[in-house]
Amino acid sequence: MEPDRDEEAADDGDAHASLETGIRDQWLNIAGWFASHADTGTRGPHVHLSTNDGRNPVLSTRQIPDLIAALTLVADRIDRLWETAGAEYPFGADPDDNDPAVIRRRRIADLELHDRVAANLPEVLALITQAESSAAAMGPVAALLGVDDVEALARLSRFSLWRLTRGGQAARTRTLAELRRSS
DSSP: OOTTTTTTTTOOOEEEEEEESSTTTTTTEEEEEEEEETTTSEEEEEEEEEEEEOOOOOOOOOHHHHHHHHHHHHHHHHOOOOOOGGGGOOOOOOOTTTOOHHHHHHHHHHHHHHHHHTTTHHHHHHHHHHHHHHHHHHHHHHHHTSSOOOHHHHHTOOOGGGGGHHHHHHHHHHEEEEEEEHH
């Protein structure tokens, strides 16, 4: 195993290891976290996997024992760190993105935004097409839709006009009713 070039010799207690993958110049990074999304997720010891190039890792079957050893090393270390420092860790105040209630609230907000866009489409399009830039349009569009500028920019940048069809409206209405009943 080649985690962090010589992991056993440099046992500093850090819950991190890296190992070369089967892709040239790619490293699999294994990091221990105190929450599932760094500071806002489900609290407790977790292990996060990533690569240095952002692509999916591919390992040769001969590398599997090294992967297991690196995962075990990081898991043992993050468990040990959690036992000694987990209670004092300054978790952020943001909600856990994995919480079903948070997911449901965000889904409802997204569907409601779609309804507001559909109800105000001519005004939204006029504000966008008459503005010099997206930055100039965001404030007025956000005010019209009842969201803040940053939320408008983030959510409308991935907005699909195809969701405004009659079928899309019917599906939104059904989904909103189901989500509201389950809350």
